[in-house]
Amino acid sequence: MYLNQANSFNEIYTAYYRKSYLYVKSYVHDDMAAEDIVSDALIKLWERMKREAVDPVRPFLFSILKNSSLDYLKHQTIKRDVHGTIGKALTRELEIRKTSLESSDPNEIFSKEIQHIIHATLQTLPERTREIFLMSRFENKSHKEIAELFEISQKGVEYHIAQSIRELRVALNDYLPLVGFFSFLNY
Structure with missing residues (x-):
C-alpha cells in the first residue's frame, strides 16, 4: 500500500x-x-x-x-x-x-572503655551497695539469699540494686543509645 x-x-x-x-x-x-x-x-x-x-x-x-x-x-x-x-x-x-x-560474641560488645566505666562507677558506690549489686547481677543470687546474708529485708536489697543501676545509667548515659539497655541493668 x-x-x-x-x-x-x-x-x-x-x-x-x-x-x-x-x-x-x-x-x-x-x-x-x-x-x-x-x-x-x-x-x-x-x-x-x-x-x-x-x-x-x-x-x-x-x-x-x-x-x-x-x-x-x-x-x-x-x-x-x-x-x-x-x-x-x-x-x-x-x-x-x-x-x-x-x-559476634556478647562479651566483646562491651569495649574496654565501657568495662572501665562500669568498674570505676561500681568502685564509687558504698561497699554494701556494690556487694549487693555484684551478688545480684554477677553471682545470680536471689534477693532473698542476699537479704539473708546481709540480714536486711528484700526491699533493702531492691533499694541497693536500684541505687547501683541509677549510678550506672548516669555513668553510661552516652553509651546507652548505642548498645541498648544492658540486660544486667534492667531492673
Whole structure:
C-alpha cells in the first residue's frame, strides 16, 4: 500500500496499528511497552512520509517495529542483568552482616572503655551497695539469699540494686543509645 503526504496520521494508525501491536506484543510480552513501541513507530513512519514518499510502507514499518522491539528487549536484558548484579551485591552484603552478627560474641560488645566505666562507677558506690549489686547481677543470687546474708529485708536489697543501676545509667548515659539497655541493668 502506498501512502502519500496527503494521508493523515489517523489513516496510518487505522491501517497499521492492530497488526503492528500484535506483532510487537508477541516479542516484548508487555502490553504497555508494545503500545509505546507501535505508537512511536507509527509516528516515525508518518514523519518520514511527510518528508518523502515511502514505498512500500509495510517493510519500512516492519523494520522500525523490529529495531524498536530489539532495542526494548536489549534494554530489558541490561536491566535484568543490572538488577541481578545489584541483587547479588545486596545478597552478599546481607550474608556478611548475618555472618558478622552470628559470630559476634556478647562479651566483646562491651569495649574496654565501657568495662572501665562500669568498674570505676561500681568502685564509687558504698561497699554494701556494690556487694549487693555484684551478688545480684554477677553471682545470680536471689534477693532473698542476699537479704539473708546481709540480714536486711528484700526491699533493702531492691533499694541497693536500684541505687547501683541509677549510678550506672548516669555513668553510661552516652553509651546507652548505642548498645541498648544492658540486660544486667534492667531492673
